[in-house]
Amino acid sequence: MxxxxxVCKRYPGGHQALNNLSFHMPHGDMRFLTGHSGxxxxxxxxxxxxxxxxxSGQVLIDGRNVSKLxxxxxxxxxxxxxxxxxxxxxxxxxxxxxNVALPLVIAGYGHRDIGRRVRAALDKVGLLDKERQxxxxxxxxxxxxxxxxxAVVNKPKLLLADEPTGNLDPQLSAEIMHLFxxxxxxxxxxxxxxxxxxxxxxxxYKLLSLRQGQLVSAGGSHx
Amino acid sequence: xxxxxxKGSGASKLPKRRLGQLQTPAKPSRRELSGAKTHRTRFSDxxxxxxxxxxxxxxxxxxxxxxxxxxxxxxxxxxxxxMVLPAxxxxxxxxxxxxxxxxxxxxxxxxxxxFSVSDQDAQKLRxxxxxxxxxxxxxxxxxSEALEEFRRRSGFGDVLDQLDxxxxxxxxxxxxxxxxxxxxxxxxxxxxxxALPQADLVKLDMEWLQRLNRITDISRRLTLALAAMxxxxxxxxxxxxxxxxxxNRRDEILVVKLxxxxxxxxxxxxxxxxxxxGLFGGxxxxxxxxxxxxxxxxxxxxxxxxxxxxxxLLGLGVLDSLIMWASAAGLGxxxxxxxxxxxxxxxxPK
Numbered sequence: 001m002x003x004x005x006x007v008c009k010r011y012p013g014g015h016q017a018l019n020n021l022s023f024h025m026p027h028g029d030m031r032f033l034t035g036h037s038g039x040x041x042x043x044x045x046x047x048x049x050x051x052x053x054x055x056s057g058q059v060l061i062d063g064r065n066v067s068k069l070x071x072x073x074x075x076x077x078x079x080x081x082x083x084x085x086x087x088x089x090x091x092x093x094x095x096x097x098x099n100v101a102l103p104l105v106i107a108g109y110g111h112r113d114i115g116r117r118v119r120a121a122l123d124k125v126g127l128l129d130k131e132r133q134x135x136x137x138x139x140x141x142x143x144x145x146x147x148x149x150x151a152v153v154n155k156p157k158l159l160l161a162d163e164p165t166g167n168l169d170p171q172l173s174a175e176i177m178h179l180f181x182x183x184x185x186x187x188x189x190x191x192x193x194x195x196x197x198x199x200x201x202x203x204x205y206k207l208l209s210l211r212q213g214q215l216v217s218a219g220g221s222h223x
Numbered sequence: 224x225x226x227x228x229x230k231g232s233g234a235s236k237l238p239k240r241r242l243g244q245l246q247t248p249a250k251p252s253r254r255e256l257s258g259a260k261t262h263r264t265r266f267s268d269x270x271x272x273x274x275x276x277x278x279x280x281x282x283x284x285x286x287x288x289x290x291x292x293x294x295x296x297x298x299x300x301x302x303x304x305x306m307v308l309p310a311x312x313x314x315x316x317x318x319x320x321x322x323x324x325x326x327x328x329x330x331x332x333x334x335x336x337x338f339s340v341s342d343q344d345a346q347k348l349r350x351x352x353x354x355x356x357x358x359x360x361x362x363x364x365x366x367s368e369a370l371e372e373f374r375r376r377s378g379f380g381d382v383l384d385q386l387d388x389x390x391x392x393x394x395x396x397x398x399x400x401x402x403x404x405x406x407x408x409x410x411x412x413x414x415x416x417x418a419l420p421q422a423d424l425v426k427l428d429m430e431w432l433q434r435l436n437r438i439t440d441i442s443r444r445l446t447l448a449l450a451a452m453x454x455x456x457x458x459x460x461x462x463x464x465x466x467x468x469x470x471n472r473r474d475e476i477l478v479v480k481l482x483x484x485x486x487x488x489x490x491x492x493x494x495x496x497x498x499x500x501g502l503f504g505g506x507x508x509x510x511x512x513x514x515x516x517x518x519x520x521x522x523x524x525x526x527x528x529x530x531x532x533x534x535x536l537l538g539l540g541v542l543d544s545l546i547m548w549a550s551a552a553g554l555g556x557x558x559x560x561x562x563x564x565x566x567x568x569x570x571x572p573k
Contacts, residue, residue, distance in 0.1 A: 049481070051572050072485075079483035089478050103482040108272045150482070 001027045001158055001189040002048060007057035007067075009043050009213075017043035019213035020057070025191065027157075030184040032200045033193040035210035041193040044210070045160050048191075049081060050074050062157065079107055082151030082188075086163035088143045090135040096122070096146050097131040103154045121149040125179060141172040148179055152188070159183055161192040165199065173199055277491070284495035288503075295503070298464050302504025305457050306551060307511045309450035310539070314512065316446060318537050319439050323432055330404050331428040332413060334395040340421045345393050348421055352395065357403040357412060364394045392423060406433055454554055457504065461497050461558030469493060469566045481572045489567055494559045501555015505548040512539060 002025040009018040017040045025031060033041050046052040047059050047067070054067045066077060090099050100121055104114045122128045125145040130138065135146055144164060151159060161180065165173035177192075177199060184190045191208075194200060200207070209216045288295045336345055342365050353361040364372070369391040374380045397416075399409055409427060416425045469476070476489055520536040527534040539547065 049572075051481075075480075075483045075485040075488075077483075078481065083481065089481065091475055091478055093475070102479065105276070106479065106482060106484045106488055108269060108276060110268070110272050111275070154482075 001025055001029065001062060002191065003058075003060040004044075004047075005058040005060070007047065007054045007059060009040075009047065009052065010055050017213055018047070018054070021210075021213065021215060022057075023208060023215060025189065025208075028184070028187050028189055029206070030180070030190040031192070031206045031208055032203075033191055033208045033210070034195060034197065034200070035216075036195065039210040040213040041210060042162060043213075045083075045162055045191075045193055048158075048160060049078060049083060075106075079103065079154060080156055080158065082154065082156035082159045084144070084147050084151045084159070084161040084164045086166040088135075088147040090143055090146055090150075092134060092136045094134075095132055096127065096135055096138070099135055099146055100131075100149045100153050103150060107154060117153055118149075121153040122146075124152070124182075125149045140167050141175070144168065144172075144176060145179070148176070152183060157187075157189060159188050159190045161190070161194075163194055164192060165194065165196055170199070177203065280491050281495045281498075284492050285499055287492075288496065288499055295500075298460065298500055299503040299507055301460055302457050302500060302551070302555070303507035303511060305453040305460070306504060306508035306547070307515075309446055309453055310508060310512050310547060311515065312442070312446040312449065313543075314516065314537065314539060316439055316442055319435070319442075321537055322532075322534060323435055323439070330399060330409055330432070332397045332399070332409070332416065333426045333428060334397065334416050334419070334422050335424040335426065336393040336395065336421050337423045338392055340393060342393070344421065345395065348419070349395055352397060357399055357408070359398045359400045361398075362396045364396065366391045366393050369394060406436075457501070457551075457554045458558040458561060461500050461555050462562040464500065465493050465497055465559045466562050466566055468496060469563070469570070473570060476567065476570050477572050480570070486564075486567060490563050493563045494556060497555040497557075497559025497563075498552050499555070501558070502548060502552040504555065505551020508551065509539065509544055509547055 002023075004021050004023050007018055007021045008016070010016050021040075021044070033044060035041050043052060047054055048061060050066050050069055057067070058065050059067045061077065062080070064077075069077060091102075097118055100118045101114050104117055109117070119128060119131070122131055125148050127138075127142060127145055127149065130142065135143055138146065148164070151161075159180070164180075165176050168176065173196065180190050180192060181203075336348075340348075345363050345365070349361045349363045352358055366389045370383065370389050373391065374383055399412060403409070403412065413425050413427055416422055479489055516536055516538045523534075523536045
């Protein structure tokens with residue numbers, strides 16, 4: 001699903017974010033991406049989303065080389081990838097429902113379809129009763145779950161999360177992680193960037209650990 | 224969600240999955256048939272959802288404008304004022320032309336005869352000229368009649384009484400036929416008449432009218448130049464307003480781009496916004512112009528009455544109004560188009 005081949009990414013100014021990084025993450029896998037801040041976690045996710053482009057090497061998503069993807073094909077790729085952001089990236093000028101519906105509206109779904117899918121996604125994250133509220137009235141954990149609902153509403157094959165539990169207490173974090181596990185169980189490939197080692201230590205998933213733009217281990221969290 | 228229920232969606236990946244299911248039957252003919260059917264449904268679904276999306280975006284852009292009525296009114300008013308100027312000049316020129324058109328038919332040639340021509344000879348000449356095909360009527364004013372008329376009209380009767388002889392020549396007043404009233408033909412006729420041995424001087428009563436026509440031509444060009452400049456102004460106004468609106472919705476644009484919104488999708492609400500601004504500006508300009516014309520029409524009618532004319536002010540016709548609205552909306556759209564691409568390219572998620 002995700003394949004990096006000798007990927008280098010250097011930002012203007014000289015910072016080497018990724019250095020000759022290669023790894024392969026098969027379909028239906030769930031992994032954690034760890035490392036200190038500045039180790040290249042965000043850069044890795046940005047390369048997958050084509051928010052940044054690699055200086056050299058190849059990034060293949062679902063068999064497609066996205067490092068050379070023409071700009072007009074980027075939206076198409078992003079529709080196939082669900083992303084959960086640390087700062088939620090919700091829009092406070094509209095309801096929870098409309099926030100979650102955004103990817104479907106963009107993809108051109110019909111009215112009835114949108115209603116059904118949004119409610120299914122909100123039901124999944126346990127926020128069905130809050131669909132008419134403005135996300136600003138929700139707690140941090142609830143806002144994050146709205147973000148997750150929006151990420152999965154389009155039924156993506158790949159789900160990325162950038163520090164999804166960054167601002168949450170341990171119990172809420174565990175709930176969020178459990179949600180990701182559920183999506184993984186129905187076949188979604190999940191990659192979660194986090195530095196919350198205590199949380200992932202209890203979970204039986206492989207790790208991608210980065211240090212200074214290079215992979216230090218690709219083993220299981222229990223090793 | 225069951226797959227069979229996903230029929231109505233316009234999603235790109237779903238129909239593919241359904242196509243995959245349909246491809247399992249062995250018979251190729253049936254597969255082709257179902258394939259074509261699927262494709263048709265998919266296309267019409269997409270078209271329908273595309274149209275409903277446009278309706279939605281147009282409505283939403285409109286609601287956004289109406290939510291801030293004062294700001295919207297200000298922008299609209301600026302656009303309207305910029306449009307009213309050239310449109311008003313255009314209407315004014317149309318009126319001037321309408322007035323002068325009425326005088327075109329009244330073009331006349333005055334042939335001043337030499338003093339040596341007697342009344343009888345003059346009458347003979349009048350008869351000759353009246354028989355010409357390009358002359359509708361010919362009238363002879365003898366020197367004594369001319370003197371009488373001058374005395375009556377000018378009020379210099381006492382002065383005239385002191386003259387020994389009549390200083391006025393005889394005059395033949397000719398009206399060309401309607402089809403020979405164009406400036407070129409009249410001038411040709413004038414040259415012919417000038418060549419007559421009896422004629423001293425041929426005067427075209429229409430010269431001032433020709434001058435007026437030239438002046439209206441020039442004014443028309445000036446109006447066009449002014450319209451072009453003000454149109455550029457409208458483009459800038461709309462462009463700048465849209466630029467601010469884009470800046471205000473920066474966060475939203477970022478999120479939309481992150482979840483796979485195409486540039487066209489992001490652009491659409493702003494293009495509609497430009498369209499609405501233009502259309503409202505055009506409607507308001509039309510309203511301003513129509514009320515100004517209404518306000519002027521009374522005095523103009525009175526003035527025309529003083530000249531014994533039944534002329535009344537011409538307003539904007541239906542076609543002119545439609546053209547005005549359409550070009551206003553078009554200008555708004557164009558103004559939006561000019562900034563939207565550049566502004567939106569600059570907003571990329573980082």
